[in-house]
Amino acid sequence: MPPPVPPSPTDRIAPLREFVTGMTRLVDRTADEPTLLARGRELLAALIADDAWLPGEFAEPAVDTYRQYLLHCDPLERFCVVSFVWGPGHRTPIHDHTVWGLVGVLRGAERCTEYAPNEGSVVARGLEHTMKPGMIEAVSPTVGDWHLVANALEDRPSVSIHVYGANIGAVRRHRLDDAGRIVDFVSGYSSARLPNLWDRSAEVRAGKA
Numbered sequence: 001m002p003p004p005v006p007p008s009p010t011d012r013i014a015p016l017r018e019f020v021t022g023m024t025r026l027v028d029r030t031a032d033e034p035t036l037l038a039r040g041r042e043l044l045a046a047l048i049a050d051d052a053w054l055p056g057e058f059a060e061p062a063v064d065t066y067r068q069y070l071l072h073c074d075p076l077e078r079f080c081v082v083s084f085v086w087g088p089g090h091r092t093p094i095h096d097h098t099v100w101g102l103v104g105v106l107r108g109a110e111r112c113t114e115y116a117p118n119e120g121s122v123v124a125r126g127l128e129h130t131m132k133p134g135m136i137e138a139v140s141p142t143v144g145d146w147h148l149v150a151n152a153l154e155d156r157p158s159v160s161i162h163v164y165g166a167n168i169g170a171v172r173r174h175r176l177d178d179a180g181r182i183v184d185f186v187s188g189y190s191s192a193r194l195p196n197l198w199d200r201s202a203e204v205r206a207g208k209a
Contacts, residue, residue, distance in 0.1 A: 011200065011202065011203050012052055012053050013053050013055065013195060013196075013197060014053065015046070015047055015050065015053040016047065016053050016054075016071060016072070016081070016195065016197060017197040017198070018046075018047075019043055019044070019046070019047040019081070020072050020081065020197060022043045023040065023043060023074075023079055023081075023163065024074060026039050026040065026043070027074065027078040027079055033100050033140060033142065033165075036100060036165065037100060037102065037138045037140070037143075040102050040163055041102055041136050041138070044102050044104045044136055044161065044163055045104070045134070045136060047104070047161060048104040048105065048106045048133070048134060048136075048161055049134065051106045051107055051133075051159070054083060054106065054159070054161075055195050057069075057191075057193065058071060058083045058085075058191075058195060059083060059085055059107075059157075059159050060085060061085045061086065061087035061090075061157040062085075062087065062190070063087065065090060066084060066085060066086045066087070066090040066091070066092065066151075067084070067085045067190035067191075068082050068083070068084050068085075068162075068169070068187065068189055068190055069082065069083045069084075069085070069189065069190055069191050070082055070169060070189045070191070070194060071083055071161075071194065071195055072194070072195075072197065073167050077166055077167040077170075078165065078166075079163060079164065079165055079166070080163070080164050080166065080167050080168055080169075081161065081162070081163055082161070082162045082163075082164070082168065082169075082189070083106075083159060083160070083161055083162075084149075084159065084160045084161075084162055085157055085158075085159050086108070086110065086149075086150070086151035086157060086158045086159070086160075087151065087157050088151060088153065088154050088155060088156065088157070089151065089154075090150065090151050091148060091149065091150035091151070092148055092149045092150070093148070093175040093176055093177075094115050094122060094146060094147070094148045094175060094176040095146070095147070095148075095173060095174065095175040095176070095185070096141075096145040096146045096173055096174050096175075097139050097140065097141075097145055097164065097168070097171075097173060098141065098145070098171060098172075098173050098174075099140065099164055099165040099166040099168070099171060100138070100139070100140035100142075100164070100165040101138065101139045101140065101162060101163060101164040101165065101168070102136055102137070102138055102139075102162070102163045103131075103136065103137050103138075103139065103149075103160055103161075103162050104134070104135070104136040104160060104161050104162075104163075105131045105132060105133050105134065105135050105136075105158070105159075105160045106133060106159045106160055106161050107133060107157070107158060107159040108133070108151065108152070108153050108156060108157060108158025108159060109130055109131065109132050109133075109151075109152035109153055109158055110130070110131045110149055110150065110151065110152055110158055110160055111128065111129070111130050111131075111149070111150045111151075111152040112128065112129055112130075112131060112137065112147050112148070112149050113127070113128045113147060113148045113149075113150075114127040114128070114144060114146070114147050115146035115147060115148070116144075116146060117146065120181075120182065121176070121180055121181065121182060122146050122176060122182070130152050131152075131160075140165075168187065169186070169187050169188045169189045170186065170188075171186065171187075172184055172185075172186055173185055173186070173187070
């Protein structure tokens with residue numbers, strides 16, 4: 001197979017479009033979670049190998065909390081792609097996902113602390129690791145689903161690209177509240193805007209597509 005042609009300056013978002021196309025073909029072929037995680041990891045690794053494709057408005061941090069920007073959702077909600085943007089000091093609550101997911105770091109670094117359910121609450125597993133650009137980890141109820149994620153950098157934002165086996169912003173999930181109780185939550189998204197993956201008009205006009 002010939003190597004992929006790098007996107008031209010007029011089509012910087014092409015890597016995301018190619019990822020969405022690859023994931024759509026993958027979920028068309030199988031619903032087997034180990035296969036989705038293994039092949040999805042390969043596709044995500046190619047996507048986060050370079051960060052020039054991510055439009056600036058979907059990498060913008062907030063002052064008070066992390067942001068999660070929907071980049072694409074499959075029409076049948078079989079998967080979605082989300083950019084998470086972490087300012088210094090930002091972190092999630094301890095939470096689960098209830099579906100399979102892949103997390104790949106695009107910029108900066110993230111610190112992940114793993115937890116496990118225990119008698120109506122959760123306990124730390126004693127496992128913490130830092131993820132740097134290009135690193136990917138999987139989550140799901142079968143491989144480990146509870147964690148806390150934080151920006152590992154004190155002086156600048158970090159960005160990660162997440163792929164989930166559902167429209168994650170509309171999934172009823174669980175988190176730990178300030179009293180240590182498991183409560184329901186639905187995350188939603190930080191913006192109503194989506195990047196335009198499908199305007200290839202400049203490439204077509206230039207005879208490159």
